Every structure is written in structure tokens, then in C-alpha cells.
Amino acid sequence: MVNQYNLSEGALQTIMKGGEYTAPIMQVLGIKKINSGSADKERYRMLLSDGKNTISFAMLTTQLKDAVGSGGIPIFTIIKINRFITSVINNSGKGDTRVLLILDMQILVSGEEVGEKIGSPTTLSDAVINEQPSNGSNTSTSVAKPAQNGVAVAPSSSTANSSSTNGASLAGQLTHPISSLSPYHNKWVIKARVLNKSAIRTWSNSRGEGKLFSVDLVDESGEIRLTAFRDQVDKFYDYIQIDKVYYISKCQLKPANKQFSNLKNDYEMTMTPDTIIQECFESDNSAIPQTKYDFVNIDKIANMEPGVLIDVIGVVKNVGDLQTFQAKTTGRELKKKEAVLVDQSNTAINLTLWGAEAESFDGTNHPVVLIKGARLTEFGGGKNISTVSSSLMKTNPDIPECYRLRHWYDNGGSHSDATNLSARSGSGSLSTTWMSFSEVQDQGLGKAERGDYYQVMGTILLMRSENLMYKACPTEDCNKKVIDLENGMYRCEKCNREFPNFKYRLLASMNVGDWSGNQWISMFSSEVEKVLGMTAQAVGETVEQDPEALTTITDKANFKQFVMKCRVKMETYNDESRLKTVCIKVEDINY
DNA sequence: CCCCCCCC
Numbered sequence: 001m002v003n004q005y006n007l008s009e010g011a012l013q014t015i016m017k018g019g020e021y022t023a024p025i026m027q028v029l030g031i032k033k034i035n036s037g038s039a040d041k042e043r044y045r046m047l048l049s050d051g052k053n054t055i056s057f058a059m060l061t062t063q064l065k066d067a068v069g070s071g072g073i074p075i076f077t078i079i080k081i082n083r084f085i086t087s088v089i090n091n092s093g094k095g096d097t098r099v100l101l102i103l104d105m106q107i108l109v110s111g112e113e114v115g116e117k118i119g120s121p122t123t124l125s126d127a128v129i130n131e132q133p134s135n136g137s138n139t140s141t142s143v144a145k146p147a148q149n150g151v152a153v154a155p156s157s158s159t160a161n162s163s164s165t166n167g168a169s170l171a172g173q174l175t176h177p178i179s180s181l182s183p184y185h186n187k188w189v190i191k192a193r194v195l196n197k198s199a200i201r202t203w204s205n206s207r208g209e210g211k212l213f214s215v216d217l218v219d220e221s222g223e224i225r226l227t228a229f230r231d232q233v234d235k236f237y238d239y240i241q242i243d244k245v246y247y248i249s250k251c252q253l254k255p256a257n258k259q260f261s262n263l264k265n266d267y268e269m270t271m272t273p274d275t276i277i278q279e280c281f282e283s284d285n286s287a288i289p290q291t292k293y294d295f296v297n298i299d300k301i302a303n304m305e306p307g308v309l310i311d312v313i314g315v316v317k318n319v320g321d322l323q324t325f326q327a328k329t330t331g332r333e334l335k336k337k338e339a340v341l342v343d344q345s346n347t348a349i350n351l352t353l354w355g356a357e358a359e360s361f362d363g364t365n366h367p368v369v370l371i372k373g374a375r376l377t378e379f380g381g382g383k384n385i386s387t388v389s390s391s392l393m394k395t396n397p398d399i400p401e402c403y404r405l406r407h408w409y410d411n412g413g414s415h416s417d418a419t420n421l422s423a424r425s426g427s428g429s430l431s432t433t434w435m436s437f438s439e440v441q442d443q444g445l446g447k448a449e450r451g452d453y454y455q456v457m458g459t460i461l462l463m464r465s466e467n468l469m470y471k472a473c474p475t476e477d478c479n480k481k482v483i484d485l486e487n488g489m490y491r492c493e494k495c496n497r498e499f500p501n502f503k504y505r506l507l508a509s510m511n512v513g514d515w516s517g518n519q520w521i522s523m524f525s526s527e528v529e530k531v532l533g534m535t536a537q538a539v540g541e542t543v544e545q546d547p548e549a550l551t552t553i554t555d556k557a558n559f560k561q562f563v564m565k566c567r568v569k570m571e572t573y574n575d576e577s578r579l580k581t582v583c584i585k586v587e588d589i590n591y
Numbered sequence: 592c593c594c595c596c597c598c599c
Binding site: 193201203205207208209210211212227229230251258259260261270323325326328329331334336352354375380386387388389390391424435460514 | 592593594595596597598599
């Protein structure tokens with residue numbers, strides 16, 4: 001019969017022997033869904049014809065699921081295959097089988113319209129597929145040979161192509177798609193691009209100690225994480241570089257712990273002493289995906305939820321010094337550096353970098369910085385972004401967005417007065433609005449989650465002397481009241497420790513009036529000290545000597561006038577909710 | 592074999 005649909009006769013033989021063929025047209029003679037465990041990994045296996053031959057190992061990859069639709073492709077449909085790769089898969093111990101992986105295709109004629117098998121194609125046998133090519137081109141059927149002496153092909157300082165030193169080059173091998181990797185196959189070579197490389201991290205716990213780093217790998221079929229421990233860290237850390245393409249073989253596969261990775265793969269890999277990694281020097285690796293960025297304009301971050309990971313690009317408007325401090329909970333020494341990023345939305349946000357990244361970051365001269373996978377955080381009502389271990393940061397990256405931002409900033413952007421999303425609604429003097437006590441009441445302030453902030457010109461009408469001071473935990477930054485054990489020791493329940501000493505703290509309750517009314521307010525130690533003109537320690541020692549002196553001290557506060565920045569917030573105590581007002585800052589009145 | 596992602 002006439003092949004009126006112009007199938008690409010002979011294409012399968014060429015392709016399955018490793019040759020090139022542009023956009024072949026094929027007919028689907030059968031299709032079935034392969035149950036691979038999880039719904040998002042479902043694949044289709046097809047019986048495919050080019051009019052002359054058929055193969056039964058044609059696979060539709062996961063990402064084409066949407067193009068195929070829930071019902072699959074009807075039999076007799078004619079398709080054009082826009083992108084494909086071939087691969088060798090270990091077929092459950094029955095030997096290697098060559099498969100055709102379809103990466104991109106389109107339907108040309110529906111199966112219903114075609115209605116029949118075209119031509120009389122015959123099965124393309126493994127014998128034909130596997131026969132040695134006469135020209136010795138890149139159609140080798142074997143996967144990587146082990147490196148000599150089981151030694152991985154490590155980077156060599158003297159040779160660009162390390163394979164030249166031990167004869168186990170993986171270049172030119174038929175490679176396997178990342179999506180085909182599983183713990184049940186160990187003979188494979190992938191060709192993948194490194195999208196991200198972590199810093200080297202050490203750990204020490206009850207099961208031992210060591211160091212590790214990991215990389216995120218991608219090819220046309222999917223992505224996977226590869227982690228190196230101990231010796232492999234030394235061997236490969238410097239060799240592997242972000243954005244480069246490598247042949248990789250002989251890693252150990254195991255189920256991925258989804259809790260700690262957002263890569264789309266059910267498995268992850270670990271390097272072994274046999275692992276081979278060689279940079280791929282082929283001139284055109286453009287088919288292997290590059291990092292994709294989904295940049296969020298900074299102004300849009302205002303409406304996003306804390307905790308999400310986002311891609312941000314901005315110009316460093318200014319940068320702070322490296323800061324070192326102790327983590328309160330773990331006691332670990334932390335290093336951080338903050339930079340303010342701004343973009344064309346004329347909005348800025350603070351970026352926090354940690355550890356080695358903070359130490360090495362040079363934010364001078366206003367570089368453009370991009371962060372893929374920055375974590376959005378919230379503090380004091382302001383939004384911030386922070387790098388986490390999975391984040392990818394680049395300075396002055398060679399991408400169009402970078403040049404656009406550079407141009408914008410250098411042509412006026414730097415002079416614009418950007419809104420900073422990181423501004424805290426709490427104590428910053430600019431963001432607090434003037435209100436009277438009656439306005440606060442009339443407008444029903446205090447219902448917001450984080451409370452509402454305002455400032456008043458207030459006069460202290462009465463400062464209570466009762467419970468003005470207490471004995472607090474001597475630990476810096478812990479102001480918890482201690483329990484006097486009556487044996488010379490003081491116990492802090494928060495620190496779960498006993499101390500031979502304590503520090504005095506003040507916690508004042510006072511009635512404050514303004515022109516519109518009055519309000520009971522709490523005030524913490526630092527501000528009470530300003531009001532009284534005495535340190536908490538001095539108050540404590542004075543009262544130790546003479547308990548009667550307490551009222552003399554508080555009386556001195558009465559009728560003093562200050563600018564008071566206040567927070568009003570609904571608090572629940574013993575099932576009872578009521579509005580509580582705290583004066584977080586007192587300032588002398590600037591006439 | 593890690594799996595923390597921190598502070599004001």
C-alpha cells in the first residue's frame with residue numbers, strides 16, 4: 001500500500017545503532033502504561049514503526065505525560081519525534097536492551113484518521129541493533145568499563161582531560177538518562193550538568209563524624225542529587241564545578257529522603273571509591289538543561305508567605321560588616337553578613353548570608369547578586385531573604401536580567417528611594433505613627449497577629465512600686481526570673497541551670513496619660529532605667545539596703561513626660577483575652 | 592554515613 005503519510009523508513013535502524021536522525025515520523029502500533037510505583041513517575045512503553053521496522057522499547061518520558069493525556073496515544077497515531085535519546089537498560093538480568101526515549105514529540109495525524117497499520121514493518125532485532133558498526137563511530141553498545149585497579153578517574157592537575165591518564169575515558173559512550181537510574185542497575189553512565197554544589201560540611205554525632213558535600217545533577221530526562229563523603233570529598237570537591245557537564249558512573253543509588261530534597265527523583269546517589277567522574281569536553285552540550293530561574297520581583301515578595309524558597313536578583317545597595325555571635329539555642333558560633341538588594345520594582349529587601357559565604361562575600365561596588373532558592377523569612381513584621389544550604393548564589397551572572405538591572409541601577413536606579421520590605425513595623429522611628437489613646441481604642445488596634453504599633457506623647461501618672469524589680473537569670477540575653485533556692489543558689493527554669501548569682505531586672509506597670517485619656521502600660525528594664533535615671537542594679541541594691549526607698553524611686557517617675565512607642569496586642573492568659581500595651585521605647589521629647 | 596539552615 002502507498003505510504004501516504006511519509007513515515008521515516010529506515011530511521012529506527014539508524015537511530016538504534018546510535019546514529020543521528022532529525023525529527024523522524026513514526027506510527028504508534030501499541031502503547032501501554034508502565035507501573036513504576038508512583039503516579040508522578042508514570043511512563044508509557046510503545047510499539048513504534050517507521051514503516052520498515054518496529055521496536056517495542058520506545059518510552060515516553062515523564063515530562064510528556066501532559067502531552068499524551070490521561071488516555072495515552074491511540075493506536076495508529078502518527079507522531080513526529082522532535083527530541084530523543086537512546087539508552088542501554090539492563091533488562092532484569094536478561095542482558096542489555098537498547099531503548100528509545102522520546103523527550104519531545106507531537107501528534108501529526110490521529111490514530112482514528114489513519115485507521116490502520118502502515119506498511120509491513122518487521123521487528124528490528126537486537127542482533128541488528130548490536131552488530132558492530134563498520135566505522136567504529138559512537139555506537140558502542142557497552143557501558144563504561146571499570147577504571148583500572150578500581151581507582152576512580154580523579155582529577156589530574158596536569159591534564160585537562162583526566163581520562164588520558166588511565167585509559168578509561170567515558171567520552172563517546174552511549175549514556176543513560178538520569179530518569180532510568182535505580183538501585184537495581186549498576187552498569188550505567190550518565191552525562192549531566194552540575195546545577196548546584198554545596199559547601200563542604202562536617203558532622204559529628206553518636207554514629208561518628210565526617211564531612212560531605214553534594215551536587216544537583218540534571219540531564220534531558222530528569223535530575224538527581226549526588227553526595228560525596230570523606231575521601232570522595234577530597235577527591236572531587238575542587239574538580240566538580242557548577243554549570244559544567246560531566247560523565248558520571250559507578251555511584252550507589254538509594255531511595256531519596258524527600259524531607260531533605262526538592263529534586264524530582266525518587267532516588268539519590270552516593271559516591272563510592274569506584275566512582276568515575278570526568279568532565280565532558282564535547283563542544284555542544286546545549287541539549288543538557290541549564291539552571292532555570294524563576295525570578296520574583298522584590299515588590300511581589302511583600303505578599304508571599306515566610307518559609308517559601310524563591311529566586312531573586314537584585315543590585316547590592318549596601319552591605320554590612322561580618323558579624324559573629326553565639327546561637328542562643330545551640331551555643332554555636334554563627335557568622336552572618338547582611339546586604340540590601342534592590343531591583344526595578346524600586347523595592348529593597350535584606351539578604352542574610354551565613355558562615356563561609358558571609359565571610360567571602362564582597363558586596364562593595366554594588367554588584368548584581370542572584371540567589372536561586374532563597375528562603376523567605378519574617379522578623380518584626382518585615383520580610384527578609386536568607387540563603388540556606390540548597391541556595392545557589394551568583395555575583396554578576398552573565399544573563400540578560402543582570403545586564404538590565406545593571407543598566408537600571410547605573411542610570412538612576414541607585415538614586416531612587418526604594419521601599420525596604422525588611423523595615424520592621426516595631427521600633428523603627430519612621431514607621432511608627434502618632435496616635436492618641438482614644439484613637440487607639442476607637443480604631444480597635446491590637447487585633448493584628450504581631451500587634452499594632454503607635455507612639456504617644458505620654459505623661460506617667462502613676463508608676464507602681466509593687467513588683468517593680470525581680471531577680472533574673474545572669475545569662476546574657478536570658479531575662480527569666482530565677483527561683484531563690486534559699487541556699488545561696490538561684491535556679492533558671494528556662495536555662496535549666498542553677499547559678500550562685502543573679503542580675504536585677506525591672507518590669508514596671510504604670511498609668512500613662514495623654515490629652516485624650518489614659519492607659520495602663522508595661523515597660524521593660526532598659527526603658528524603665530531611662531525613666532528612673534537609675535540602672536536596675538542600682539535600684540536593686542538601694543532597695544536591698546532600704547526597702548522603704550522603693551516608693552521614693554517610683555515617685556520620681558511620676559509626671560515625667562516622654563515620647564512613648566507602644567505595642568498593643570491581644571494576649572490570652574488563663575483563658576482570658578485582653579489587650580495588653582507595652583511601651584517598647586521611651587524618648588525624651590525633642591521640642 | 593548528612594538532613595543544621597541559625598541572630599536581632
